[in-house]
Amino acid sequence: MNFQHRKRIIVQTVDERGSVDVGELAQLLQTSEMTVRRDLVQLASSGLIYRTRGGAMKVSLATDKHTFANKTAVNAERKDYICQLAAQEIQEGDIIFMDCGSTVFRLCQFIRNKRITVVTNSLPVLSELMDSTVSVNLVGGEVDKERRAMHGLIAEEHIARYRAHRAFIGVDGISLQNGLSANGEKEASTATAMARQTEKVYLLCDSSKLETDKYLYFAPLSLFDVLITDQEAKPDMMTAYRQAGITLIN
Incomplete structure (x- = not known):
């Protein structure tokens, strides 16, 4: 070619x-x-x-x-598909964690009418759900203007005070060999803090991030319970993930 x-x-x-x-x-x-x-x-x-x-x-x-709005716009259709599947996992009365990832943010539109409680470090999630039936618990801490989120030691201590039925977290990269990776320590620390405090962890990850390794390796595949991705994921890759014992929804 x-x-x-x-x-x-x-x-x-x-x-x-x-x-x-x-x-x-x-x-x-x-x-x-x-x-x-x-x-x-x-x-x-x-x-x-x-x-x-x-x-x-x-x-x-x-x-x-690097603006949040631009990150959210990338692969928007894939993210919406993933979030529609994720919303089906949420039951009335649930308490859920939502991190500050751009994919996780797009879950808001599908849960606005649910009577649930959301604990989040994301300012855009707070803004999106303010006038909905959802009760929002905003994590405190230092404001990261670029990510429009709360991060740091105080944020992690806040998260540690709560228990949730489910956590929905994003990731910058995932691979069978190396596990989960991120572009920075802040996102990684929030994801692991939420994972420790929940009964079930859902990883929302569009197919472009599968078998991708980013700057910082921060957790093994055992951090999450369910991987939700989109239909663009290659069948042979999906087979490999399932054979590795990963519960997969796509």
């Missing part, structure tokens, strides 16, 4: 998904990751994509690429 053909596929994929990893593109193009990285450098220099660590992002999202 020549560069022009690869260029068209890369630009189209980034435009559709918002962001994409080098490994995903290498599989899609049936070429080496080295070739993909070289292509991304050329496309970025032409202004067609925005180069990120480990992949590429849509230029329109990269203007302020």
Whole structure:
């Protein structure tokens, strides 16, 4: 496959998904990751994509690429599908944890009319559920303006005071070999704190994050009880996850 053909596929994929990893593109193009990285450098220099660590992002999202709104917009359809499945797991009267992940945030629209209690460190979740039937318990602590969430020692102590029926957490990367990984320590510490205080942990993870390793490894696969992903996940990968003993919903 020549560069022009690869260029068209890369630009189209980034435009559709918002962001994409080098490994995903290498599989899609049936070429080496080295070739993909070289292509991304050329496309970025032409202004067609925005180069990120480990992949590429849509230029329109990269203007302020770390804002919560932009993270939420990436792979929105996949995230909504995942959250519809997650909402079906929640019973009336449940107490649930919701972390500050962009996928978890999209669960709000599907639980607004449930009579449940949500304990969260996410300011967007608080805002979204304020005028709903849901009771919200906002975790205290230091405000992370970039993530629009509460983090730190006080936040972890707050979480430790409560017990929940279910926890819904996000992750930046998951692999059968290495477990769960994150882009930073703050998200990782919140996820593990919530997992310790709940009866059942649901990992909400769109298929682009499967078999992906990020900056910080923070927990084994045993941290969660159920993995909820989307229909774009490859069948052979889903088989491998189930054979590894993972309860999977997609």
